[in-house]
Amino acid sequence: MFVFRLDSHSGVPPYLQLVQQVRQAVLLGFLRPGDRLPLIREAVETLAINPNTVAKAYRQLEQEGLVNGRPGQGTFVNETPAAAMSSATYTSLRRGLETWLRRAYAAGLDEQAVNALFTAVAHQTKDENVA
Amino acid sequence: MTASDCVLRTDGLGKRYRRTWALRDCTLALPTGRVIALVGPNGAGKSTLLRLTVGLLAPTTGTVEVLGESPTTNTPQVLSRVGFLAQDHPLYRHFTVADLLRFGRSCNLRFDQGLAERRLSQLGIPLDRKAGALSGGQQSQVALALALAKRPDLLVLDEPMASLDPVARLEFLQVLMGAVAADGITVLFSSHVVPELERVCDHLVLLNHSRVTLAGDIETLLTEHRLLVGPRTTTDLDRAGTVVEATHSDRQTTLLVRDGGAPTAPHWQAHPIGLEDLVLAYLRRPAPHGAALPVDVAEVPA
Known part of the structure; x- marks a missing residue:
């Protein structure tokens, strides 16, 4: 069973933290098509969180097409989530990133510089893809 | 907001103790189905507003309507739908937990004793123990179980977690939020601890210097x-x-x-x-x- 966690000091609104955790878990294959997300009541009792917050997160995930809610049964991960990738792709991308990171640290960059560089390049590539 | 989706409505509500105003010019309309935090420093008038809400105090000025009725004139009808937990969750110390449940059943029009017993046994709280012999966290859970056994539409809690350690606070909130998810209860609670409010509340009322200084849906306010x-x-x-x-x-x-x-x-x-x-x-x-x-x-x- 998938378990949510909540970081009260991250500055990210609680509902968005839940949305991001599901997105990430689907992306990394921890959640697979057909898996059931915790019932609202289960999530509420684990996290001591407002039920409306969980409901809001599930509504957003449903709008994104990642999950579907079946009345009386729960909320399930959809059959072909657009964002999912194969474990082979995941492993190979991860390896590539590790190699790059080792080179960056060897070149004397610290974590902040690495993050800044990554963000800048990510933004640039995204713009290119859109254009 | 129409009367039916408004759990608490006050108009020019004020309370004066001798020469001191504890609450002034309080005009509010609080929506049902929400978890509402009443926040303010000590002495801001939080307890006064909550006590006016449950009919323990009569207003000096203005009006208060709870679930569409006045809590001081239609007392039994309104109060059977309202649960109230006073500060420091007072219990009769020499009563056993079972005695307290029996007492609750005899004193209320609506009281689900089985529900309270199930809740307490899930938490491992023995029914034959005297209330005074329970830990602070357990006492708060007994008081909460008694209040929830009324199956209230509105639950009013005055500083419910002020005296609890972090583990007991979390357990208290877990049970409270579980009840909101299961029964759609509206909760109005006072607190001066802000950090834990964000995950629990969706509506805010801020009291300062005996007046409401900010009120609204938290997301909208932000x-x-x-x-x-x-x-x-x-x-x-x-x-x-x-x-x-x-x-x-x-x-x-x-x-x-x-x-x-x-x-x-x-x-x-x-x-x-x-x-x-x-x-x-x-x-x-x-x-x-x-x-x-x-x-x-x-x-x-x-």
Whole structure:
């Protein structure tokens, strides 16, 4: 069973933290098509969180097409989530990133510089893809 | 809001103890189905407002309506639908937990003893133990189970977690939020601890100097407010009355504004604000002119 966690000091609104955790878990294959997300009541009792917050997160995930809610049964991960990738792709991308990171640290960059560089390049590539 | 989706409505509500106003000019309309936090420093009038809500106090001025009725005139009808947990969750110390449940059943029109017994046994609280022999956290759980056994439409809690350790606080909130998810109860609770409110509450009422200084849906309040940081400015700050707070350093001015995201002037940067900072900024504001309140307004003893 998938378990949510909540970081009260991250500055990210609680509902968005839940949305991001599901997105990430689907992306990394921890959640697979057909898996059931915790019932609202289960999530509420684990996290001591407002039920409306969980409901809001599930509504957003449903709008994104990642999950579907079946009345009386729960909320399930959809059959072909657009964002999912194969474990082979995941492993190979991860390896590539590790190699790059080792080179960056060897070149004397610290974590902040690495993050800044990554963000800048990510933004640039995204713009290119859109254009 | 129509009467049916309004759990608490007050109009010009005020309460005076001898010469001191504990609450003044309180006009509110609180929606049903929400978890509403009543926040303010000690002596701001939180307990007074809650006690007026459950009919333990009569207003000096104005009116209060709970679930569409006056809590002081239609007492049994209204109160059977309202649960109230006073500060420090008082219990009869020499009663066993089972005695307390029996007492609750005899004193209420509506009382689900089985529900309370199930809740307490899930938490491992023995029914044959005297209330005084339970830990603080367990006592709070017994008091909460008694209040929830009424199957209330509105649950009013006065500083429910003030005396609890972090583990007991979490357990208390887990049970409370579980009840909200299961039964759709509206919860109104007072607190002066802000950080844990964000995950629990979706509506805020801020009391300061015996007056309501801010009230609304938390998400809406957070989008309406923002921080503007720019070159030092001391003139013309109160543009259209949107500035809540202004702080200055040698070269910079930081403004907390409530302008709903109007375009930013050149050289000014806009940042979102968190709930805790928003609450603190409002609490730092001085009392309005003419309020003439003594600083040490005594909190109503529970």
